Amino acid sequence: MTVLGATVDDQTRCVHYGSPLDIVAIRFHCCGEFYPCFRCHADAVDHPVTAWPADRFDTRAILCGVCRSTLSISDYLEADFCPSCASPFNPGCSLHHSIYFE
Template identity: 35%
Template sequence: MIKGINVDYQGRCQHWHSVVDIVANLCAKCKCFYACYECHDVMNLHKFEPMSINNEERAVMCGVCNYQMTVWSYQHSNYQCPNCHHAFNQRCSLHNNTYFC
């Protein structure tokens, strides 16, 4: 389940809602998937904590097919879901330091 503010059926939220905004990220602290760190921080008493890039936990989810992948798999996915091949927002890479460490 993807949490967030005004989340649609594919994980888009009030902050990010284009056709390619379908990636959800796992918070290392609460272990929940959120549409974005902004939604997470509004909805929780703690800030979003990034996942380690070396962690083998499935920390990224495609909102279209709910496929979960490791950070490494996501970062090497060529901006598309390895399962359903739906395009991911390439600009999400600008937030890598927020979601991954």
């Protein structure tokens, strides 16, 4: 998967969020492209973010930057770590869920 935006390493960390736990990229509903965060998306495109509708939470729209596996939105929202490689996800990302998901 290609991750667009201002990534700083091969695990999808970006210039905005670069902690050891910031390993998730999101396929944006509005354009279908993966970005590490909403700020990277805003820096790169000229359209607003649209949230994934709840009836599409089965879409594999989350990329683990460590193992490169994709998760459905539902699986991601229920997980504290990647189910494929057990790498922990940043719990602080939940503060931004309303930007990405209905």
